[in-house]
Amino acid sequence: MRIFVIAGEPSGDRLGAALMGGLKALAPGMEFRGVGGSGMEGEGLASLFPMEELSVMGIAEVLPRYRQLMRRIGECAAEVVAWKPDALVTIDSPDFCLRVARRVKAEAEVKTIHYVAPTVWAWRSGRAEKMAQVIDHVLALLPFEPPYMEAAGMSCDFVGHPVVSEPVANQEDGVAFRAAHGIGDAPLVMALPGSRRGEVSRLAPIFGEALRPVVAARPDTRVVVPCVGATAALVKELTARWPGAPVLLDPRGDPAHATTKRAAFAAADLALAASGTVSLELAANALPMVIAYDMNWLSRQIISRMLKVDTVTLVNLVAESRTIPEFIGADCKPAKIAEGLKAVMAAPGAQLEAMAITMDRLGRGAEPPGLRAARSVLSQIN
Numbered sequence: 001m002r003i004f005v006i007a008g009e010p011s012g013d014r015l016g017a018a019l020m021g022g023l024k025a026l027a028p029g030m031e032f033r034g035v036g037g038s039g040m041e042g043e044g045l046a047s048l049f050p051m052e053e054l055s056v057m058g059i060a061e062v063l064p065r066y067r068q069l070m071r072r073i074g075e076c077a078a079e080v081v082a083w084k085p086d087a088l089v090t091i092d093s094p095d096f097c098l099r100v101a102r103r104v105k106a107e108a109e110v111k112t113i114h115y116v117a118p119t120v121w122a123w124r125s126g127r128a129e130k131m132a133q134v135i136d137h138v139l140a141l142l143p144f145e146p147p148y149m150e151a152a153g154m155s156c157d158f159v160g161h162p163v164v165s166e167p168v169a170n171q172e173d174g175v176a177f178r179a180a181h182g183i184g185d186a187p188l189v190m191a192l193p194g195s196r197r198g199e200v201s202r203l204a205p206i207f208g209e210a211l212r213p214v215v216a217a218r219p220d221t222r223v224v225v226p227c228v229g230a231t232a233a234l235v236k237e238l239t240a241r242w243p244g245a246p247v248l249l250d251p252r253g254d255p256a257h258a259t260t261k262r263a264a265f266a267a268a269d270l271a272l273a274a275s276g277t278v279s280l281e282l283a284a285n286a287l288p289m290v291i292a293y294d295m296n297w298l299s300r301q302i303i304s305r306m307l308k309v310d311t312v313t314l315v316n317l318v319a320e321s322r323t324i325p326e327f328i329g330a331d332c333k334p335a336k337i338a339e340g341l342k343a344v345m346a347a348p349g350a351q352l353e354a355m356a357i358t359m360d361r362l363g364r365g366a367e368p369p370g371l372r373a374a375r376s377v378l379s380q381i382n
Contacts, residue, residue: 002085005034008054008093010195013037016091018370052230055196077103086381092116101134113137117145122309128152137380139373159372160363163280174266181247186220194274195228204238209334214341215243226261283315283355288348290340294332319354
């Protein structure tokens with residue numbers, strides 16, 4: 001069998017790698033083509049072009065690269081039509097992936113499967129109906145999403161969220177991390193300003209200023225900043241003057257990066273993170289958090305008028321609670337974020353129950369999501 005897989009950003013690459021691993025386990029000899037990052041390449045994919053070309057977000061960010069992205073859409077669609085796979089699996093990145101699927105559907109009979117349901121429960125509910133024109137089946141990460149997809153005319157399986165199967169470091173690992181970096185028993189704040197260049201450029205200065213009064217209140221406070229390879233150099237530049245003598249975890253040339261990052265989660269007392277799936281990673285590690293996010297002014301004005309929910313943090317949504325403080329858009333200001341950090345640092349336990357509920361509802365203890373997703377894909381092909 002042949003599967004054409006497209007992922008457009010690091011989180012999608014991780015989903016794609018787990019799916020490919022599951023498909024290889026259930027259907028030995030499966031062939032893959034498509035676009036992905038290091039995770040999918042590790043499962044045997046030769047990416048048509050660097051996945052990083054697709055890692056853009058926001059209207060103002062996409063416009064300057066519109067022609068290049070359209071060219072890549074055409075290249076992917078032509079490759080799918082020529083190769084004639086059993087299925088086209090597109091992973092998140094809907095602005096790119098669904099355009100590929102539309103072109104493919106216009107020229108060939110190919111089963112189309114989209115991994116990660118659109119957040120129609122949050123904003124732009126019409127996306128589901130539009131997506132149903134080119135997508136046959138959806139793999140959902142959140143348990144409440146299938147009814148939205150089915151109502152729009154697509155079949156949908158909840159396959160669990162990959163965060164529930166990721167390893168978690170123990171307390172001893174955290175102690176070792178602190179010792180290795182000379183942190184001792186000082187307060188340790190983990191800062192995660194995103195993985196895309198645009199959001200890192202926008203959020204890193206805000207995060208740095210938000211941390212300043214926190215460190216001033218406890219001068220021994222330290223900061224640790226996990227990076228992704230594509231933006232590590234930028235993060236290093238933007239955090240050079242941060243307070244808390246930041247420890248940067250740079251994956252470039254470090255084969256043990258994943259292990260070190262897990263140990264940092266275990267060592268940290270609190271996290272300041274960009275909005276996104278990272279909140280689930282923090283919840284899996286029972287690390288109290290504050291969420292902050294902002295975007296280009298034009299994108300912010302448009303999206304803020306479309307939101308249908310009062311929180312964008314997944315832990316709040318899945319646990320049906322509002323225990324995770326968030327500072328989004330106009331509220332993404334250093335002074336407000338700093339007060340949120342101080343409040344959580346003073347009373348971190350309020351979030352722990354919501355984190356545990358979230359992990360259980362996302363599939364903790366069940367079959368790994370990559371394998372569940374693979375079964376769903378194969379059932380559609382068969």
